[in-house]
Amino acid sequence: MLLFQSIHKVMQAERVIVSLGIDYQIVPVPKEFSSECGMCIEIDCSDSDALLAELQINRISINAVIKVDA
Amino acid sequence: MANYYFDNSATSYPKPPEVAEYINEYLNLGGTYGRSAYDRVVNVSRIVERARIMLAGIIGTILTDQLVFTPNATHALNIALKGFSYRKKRILISPLEHNAVTRPVLHLQNTIGLEFDIMPHNPDGLINLDAIGQLDMNSYDLCIVNHVGNVNGVVQPIAELKALLGNIPLLVDASQSAGHIPLEVDSWHIDMLALTGHKGLMGPTGTGCLFIRNPEIVKPLIHGGTGSRSDSFLMPEFLPDRFEAGTPNILGIFGLYGALSASVTCGYKSDHFVDLLESIERLKSFKVLRAADFKQQASLFSITSNSFSPSELSDLLFKRYSIEVRSGLHCAPLAHQTLKTFPMGTVRFSLSKFHNSSDLNYLYDALKEIDHESK
Numbered sequence: 075m076l077l078f079q080s081i082h083k084v085m086q087a088e089r090v091i092v093s094l095g096i097d098y099q100i101v102p103v104p105k106e107f108s109s110e111c112g113m114c115i116e117i118d119c120s121d122s123d124a125l126l127a128e129l130q131i132n133r134i135s136i137n138a139v140i141k142v143d144a
Numbered sequence: 145m146a147n148y149y150f151d152n153s154a155t156s157y158p159k160p161p162e163v164a165e166y167i168n169e170y171l172n173l174g175g176t177y178g179r180s181a182y183d184r185v186v187n188v189s190r191i192v193e194r195a196r197i198m199l200a201g202i203i204g205t206i207l208t209d210q211l212v213f214t215p216n217a218t219h220a221l222n223i224a225l226k227g228f229s230y231r232k233k234r235i236l237i238s239p240l241e242h243n244a245v246t247r248p249v250l251h252l253q254n255t256i257g258l259e260f261d262i263m264p265h266n267p268d269g270l271i272n273l274d275a276i277g278q279l280d281m282n283s284y285d286l287c288i289v290n291h292v293g294n295v296n297g298v299v300q301p302i303a304e305l306k307a308l309l310g311n312i313p314l315l316v317d318a319s320q321s322a323g324h325i326p327l328e329v330d331s332w333h334i335d336m337l338a339l340t341g342h343k344g345l346m347g348p349t350g351t352g353c354l355f356i357r358n359p360e361i362v363k364p365l366i367h368g369g370t371g372s373r374s375d376s377f378l379m380p381e382f383l384p385d386r387f388e389a390g391t392p393n394i395l396g397i398f399g400l401y402g403a404l405s406a407s408v409t410c411g412y413k414s415d416h417f418v419d420l421l422e423s424i425e426r427l428k429s430f431k432v433l434r435a436a437d438f439k440q441q442a443s444l445f446s447i448t449s450n451s452f453s454p455s456e457l458s459d460l461l462f463k464r465y466s467i468e469v470r471s472g473l474h475c476a477p478l479a480h481q482t483l484k485t486f487p488m489g490t491v492r493f494s495l496s497k498f499h500n501s502s503d504l505n506y507l508y509d510a511l512k513e514i515d516h517e518s519k
Binding site: 081085101102113 | 197385
């Protein structure tokens with residue numbers, strides 16, 4: 075699960091995810107991070123390395139990466 | 145279809161059909177921006193952020209999150225001017241400023257003792273770069289320039305001005321240039337830029353934005369909820385949230401997105417526009433207010449008449465020819481003082497991409513007829 079500081083960053087990240095063809099879901103921010111921007115992005119762990127690298131290239135900063143057990 | 149609406153510097157008309165389509169879409173779909181994660185909100189947030197990214201492309205910046213939505217250019221300029229940290233309390237402004245700049249500046253003069261100097265300029269209001277280069281830039285906190293004068297359409301040389309300013313921040317009012325003239329915020333090293341969505345960009349009223357390159361030089365004007373960092377009683381430090389308290393004008397931003405998505409080709413050639421200006425200048429009862437050099441001319445200009453006051457002439461144009469124009473001071477008394485048309489003002493004609501050569505010919509024929517009757 076990827077958390078961002080703003081909606082702008084979430085939507086920027088979504089564009090990158092779509093361009094990479096990665097499956098994703100936009101979901102509410104978990105309760106322990108309730109002060110964040112309301113939505114975060116859930117992806118499969120197997121896609122995370124490629125995505126994080128691409129987000130870095132696009133200078134889209136992430137606030138937190140949370141691993142959630144299926 | 146004939147288009148006799150020549151008041152596009154006030155607000156554009158007609159709008160591309162996509163504006164109404166997207167406004168209608170939002171009215172049907174509903175939903176707010178951010179704050180939750182259900183589909184309705186996600187869909188709205190996508191369009192808002194796409195509009196932001198498209199606007200960033202139009203002004204020529206890759207710093208998309210440093211572009212803040214505002215209700216209009218005036219609000220954007222007020223954020224920049226009232227939130228700026230003045231140390232020397234002296235600024236430089238261009239000679240063709242609109243009241244969107246001069247009124248906040250005069251307010252700051254009365255409240256914090258801010259002083260301002262008007263840039264050296266030519267008779268048409270074009271800033272004189274050679275003379276500006278002689279100024280002691282260390283005296284100034286900030287420089288403000290109206291990119292396109294809203295009375296005579298003079299286009300100011302932004303990149304060259306910024307090169308002379310060095311580290312002095314430059315605030316550009318792009319109200320009359322955005323959508324008409326290419327903007328290169330990054331390559332011109334512009335520090336702040338304000339624009340409106342409803343003029344050259346052809347979006348709805350109630351939309352605008354402020355670009356801020358270095359957010360630390362400006363404090364927020366409005367404080368409130370952003371849907372982010374809600375555990376804090378302070379505004380977030382990051383952009384765009386720092387300057388976007390409260391629910392944005394989603395309806396307007398949807399319409400603006402429609403406008404930015406539309407593909408509109410200009411219906412007249414710039415040569416024809418220059419011909420129009422030169423032809424009007426040959427009519428003896430009118431004086432044309434324009435850039436001395438057509439290379440510095442945007443798609444608006446003003447005239448004065450020997451026979452009619454500005455309000456009489458605009459009334460005649462409308463009642464006899466259905467030509468819609470604005471008369472008076474155009475909220476720019478400083479510009480009229482510079483151009484020696486204060487306090488009577490002028491009649492202003494401002495074009496849009498929806499005009500064609502026939503519309504320009506119709507305008508000329510109307511003025512020619514009035515001119516002949518004036519003799």
